[in-house]
Amino acid sequence: MGELVEYLIQNDPSFRRARLPALYSDFRTQKSLNPDGYTANVTAWRSALARLAWNGQISDISTAASPSSPSSSQRLVLDCDAKLPARLESRQFGRPLALGTVIRDSLDNGALFPLQDFLGRQESIYHTSGGWSSVPWRAAVWAARQLGLGAPSATREDTIPKGRFVVLANVEKAAASVAEAIAARRSDSRFERTFTRRDFVRELLVDNHSVPPLSGTDMDVLLRFLEREKGLVAGDERTVRIRGGADASEEPTITTEDEAVAELRALMADLRHQxxxxxxxxxxxxxxxxxxxxxxxxxxxxxxxxxxxxxxxxxxxxxxxxxxxxxxxxxxxxxxxxxxxxxxxxxxxxxxxxxxxxxxEVGGVARVEGAVEALREQVAETDEVARILEEDAAASGAEAVDEAEVDAELRAMELAEQEREAEEMQKRLDEAGIVPSETVAARKEEEKEEKEKEAQKNRPLTPTTEAAERLMEMVLGETP
The missing domain is CATH 1.10.150 (DNA polymerase; domain 1)
Incomplete structure (x- = not known):
């Protein structure tokens, strides 16, 4: 005895030599006196049992072909009986005194599941809290505790619950590795996704070095988990099909077609090998x-x-x-x-x-033609309304403009510009010190004459004024 303890000391960080006295003691009373210490001890033992099972260090000797052969060990299922404490015995500290409490606590928290309940359960194990996975199991545990056969008091010996229990941590680890292998070879062809159980194990597990060799019971557990919890496969005792192809109508269970395809692929693989x-x-x-x-x-x-x-x-x-x-x-x-x-x-x-x-929903050709005709009429009416509004706007704009006002505004702008230019010229002459009075007087005289001519043009013509203007032109024309 003591080999498994030495293995845990070498491979499990929770099993330091300084912690062995606490781990092998009867720490049941710490649940109320020191809850943190109790939880730490239970967690350490739970991890240790999962590690021993995964590495093939602990299995049911009665069902294993060779206890020393890791390939014959169960990795996902833990066999619990009265021999288990003896196999975990330490030369220095003896047998673990609270191992039964650890197993019962793991069952209550869902870290362990009764094997048959796990395989036969229809709903997901994650849908209910804790390890109370079915009414019969819960009722049996309640009855046993009422009779004093359940969780022992601190004054009685801690008994080991007998049975075969699924180690959920190990199942999740194996399922994650298989899921990666499935994702790497995903195909839309149903033919390529259908295997016999032997070929599935060989192609996705034996060649997958992250998963150790699994027993037949382990494969039952793993396939059930992949089918029910992950939805990755559909399978039975002989055939496994990877789900998730492009066909949305693909059956969720194995069909006779799947069985035929699996056998055909297996035979083809054998012939290729031969x-x-x-x-x-x-x-x-x-x-x-x-x-x-x-x-x-x-x-x-x-x-x-x-x-x-x-x-x-x-x-x-x-x-x-x-x-x-x-x-x-x-x-x-x-x-x-x-x-x-x-x-x-x-x-x-x-x-x-x-x-x-x-x-x-369309209503036939007649409905479509009616809708199109109605649409055309509405479009034509909209265009007519827009044309009328544009014409009205143009007419309103023409009436609003007064041409006389526009001309007066233009003349005012021209006079303002002329005055601005005269001011600039005067400014430049002032800066140069020149005062051309004659030039200024002549310019003023010219401007006066231009204004008088403009006024005469704008005056209405009468016969008298018209005759006077003609006489003036004749006189001016004769002057040398």
Whole structure:
């Protein structure tokens, strides 16, 4: 005894040598006196049991083919009986005195589950709090405690609950690794996602080095968890199908088609393996025959003939295996084609139904024509209203403009500009010190004459004024 304790000391940080006295003591009374210490001890033992099971250090000897062989150990299921404390015994501190309390606390908190309850449960284990997973189990535990068989008091010996319990931490670890492997090889082809149970284990577990070898019971537990809690697979005793393809109508359970596909894929895999072996055997026999011929001794001829005969037999077997494999591959192609056609027909049926619904909502050709005609009328009416409003706006704008006011404003702007230019000129002359009085007087005289002419133009013409203007022009014209 003591090997498992030494293993835990070397591999589990919670099992330091300084903590062993507390872990192996009867710490049941600490639940009320020192809750933190009690929780720390229970958590340490819970982790230790999960670690021992995962690494194949503890398993049911009665069911294991070889207790010392890790491959025959259960990794996800813990077998609890009266022998368990003895197997965890320490040379210095003896047997753990509160191990039964640890197991019962793990059951209450959902860290452990009764095996049969785990496999037979329909709803997720995460839907209810704690490890009370079914009414019969809860009732049995309650009755046992009422009779004094449940959680012992601090004055009685701590008994070990007997049974087979699923270690949830280990199941979650294995499921996470398998989920990664499934994601890495995800395919929309249902044919590629269907396996026999043996092939599923070989392709997603044996080749997955992060998961140790699992027993048959472990596989039952893992597949049930992947199916119920993760929704990643559908499976039964012989067939496993990875879920999540593009076909939304894919059945949630294994069908006869899945079983046929799984067997077909398994047979094809076996034939490929056989053809590979036979091909290697033919190459080996050919090389041996050539070596016998090259030796050139008396028995070499007979040896070469025997090797060539065996080579021919291997070649015939290889040819037959190759023909069978080709036939199976053709059948597999037909199966995939038939499934694609069936899916296409389902899509066409659903599309036809959707189109019929939409056509009913449209109301037929007459309703569409009426809607289009009504739309055209409304568009034409809208355009007519816009045209009338534009014409009215244009007419209103023309009436509002007074041309006389516009001309007066323009003349005022021109006079202002002339005055500004005169002021600038006067300013420049003042700066130069020149006062051209004659020039200024002449300019003023010219401006006066221009104003008088402008006034005369604007005055209404009468016969008298018209005759006077003509006489004036004649006089001016005769003046030299």
């Amino acid at each position: 053809t590979a072996l036979l091909g290697s055997r033919v190459d080996e026999l050919t090389a041996e025959a050539k070596a016998a011929v090259a030796a050139g001794r008396g028995s070499s001829h007979a040896t070469a003939l025997a090797l060539l005969r065996r080579k021919r037999v291997a070649e015939d077997a290889l040819k037959r295996r190759g023909a069978a494999l080709a036939q199976l591959e053709d059948v597999a192609g037909k199966l995939e084609q038939a499934r694609d056609q069936a899916q296409m027909v389902r899509v066409m049926e659903s599309s036809a139904g959707a189109l019929a619904t939409l056509n009913r």
